[in-house]
Amino acid sequence: MAWMGARRFSDLVAHIESDPERRSRVDALEQAAWEALAAHDLRELRRAREMTQAELARRLDRAQPAVAAMREPMTTWCPQSEQW
Template identity: 50%
Template sequence: MGHHRFSDIVGEISPERRARIDAIKEEARADAVAFNLAELRRHRELTQVELAERLERAQASISAMETADDNLLSTWRAVVESMGGRLELVAVFDDERIAIPTSDSA
């Protein structure tokens, strides 16, 4: 039995199907970001109210951050620092990891 490329078997993807696939991928990416922020908070054993107090924000803003499609690096930095940590940005490749300087670590 020979080997066949997947694209040869299923054929070309229509622009409509590509758009649906891209939308699903974007939705999954957004869910992962929100999940990660909420998970970080829970991992540090903080409630939304406690985190809001540390950031001097309303609890509703924490909820919005956890369900946002995208959070700025400055948002992540503020959250991590409010928990006593330091945010580091690293680009990960197959053969190396490169630290990316942020404005306060440069």
């Protein structure tokens, strides 16, 4: 049984690539997803180890506000994220 409305992935990608506005929206959504994932992962890892931001900052030899800023968009604390 064929899926109604099923499309090949390559067709979907071509549709996105052919429209600069759509491509821009997809890129923005992708960036937001990476930022949310990074913030969530750091918070969850820190909580799983029962560490405060201050404790993590001390271990990283950083100030506590720097650790708090890691919950902000990845590009503010991880320049390599631009490569993703």
